[in-house]
Amino acid sequence: MKRLFIALCMATVAIFGGSRLNAQTIFDTGVPENLFRFGVRLGFNTSNLTNNYDKVMSGVEWKDNQWRGGFNAGFVVDINFRNFFAIQPGAFIYTRKNDYHLLYTDGHSLSAINGTQKANFLQIPILASLRLGVPQLVQVHIDCGPYFAWGWGGSNKYKKYDSSTGELVVTNGKQPYFGDSTFALSDRYDYGLKSGVGVMAMEHFYVGAHYQYGFRNVMKGNGQKGHNKMWTFSVGYNF
Template identity: 30%
Template structure:
């Protein structure tokens, strides 16, 4: 009987705690400005190619889980378009464009400072996991264009790994249910297959601007 009473008290406390927490969901979309890290930049520079920022986008949904009045956990699921571009220094008709598509799962800790009754400043940080669902290397030149799949190590595949992991840092402001913010994604995983790229490291780098709405 004593165990039953203790269990009932614990369950009741858990239910009350869950009810006290604020759980909402929202949507978010925005612009990605991506590169592939300094190591690949240096390798391509030695081959007379300059690395350029590629413009992409992201779109998805998230949960906004308030643990306290100011501290939130925010997991999400997004489609994210990343990659990089290279142009020949001597002849800009020779270009390489890398287009990478990911399903991305960030899990962010978010602390919010109240600036007024309806305005909050957000500071966000946490890890993300990503899986490549598609991508292409496109080579442009005077003799025509060529393409190959970005992920995989087979014939006509560019030798990139699908799995990516990194850290995300961001800040923004919410006006009632509307959020506007920026973030930087620091890829920690070398997505270049060693047999295909030797010692060259390729790591995703992304600066993003987002607009969101919480329901």
């Protein structure tokens, strides 16, 4: 930690030090020492799955989606074309979770549904990475590119509260998250855009934050629409 703190201070002076500021320092066009660099990443995420239940279900008075936490782990490979630019493919395992709440009426009584959706994903991002700063000290990474994902496991668990009979009746339900049947909640495959920023210190120590948005409508129900969203926060080490 002491070495990392000293490096950050030195980088601040070297890169943003008044008259010493120059384009060459921030935008290093030099040839990197290594064409390939391998790194590992570990972190947490918060995710959500949008829905249009209020459009496809009759009588919906109110709905709410809530982000929930999960974990992620994986590796990346930097293909370094210049000190300021790299292509970074990777592979990650994500656990994802979100809650949803619905309040609807049949015109005479109110009913409600509270549910939790969770699933696991293998994700392959391919990012273009612009890198600003001094590689041996500190670089800021600005990343953007597509991702491709495949899901497995998971479930959609919910409780339904029905008062149509004059008494409150609570029913527990469970739906598979993925599957070939029409009863499944979501398709397994997704693709979208991942973008974010990171900081690499001394060519080894990494911290970053990224946002992901799925372009594909993954909901399987008739007329239903939904897209995956996620914020990820990770630390890592490059070898």
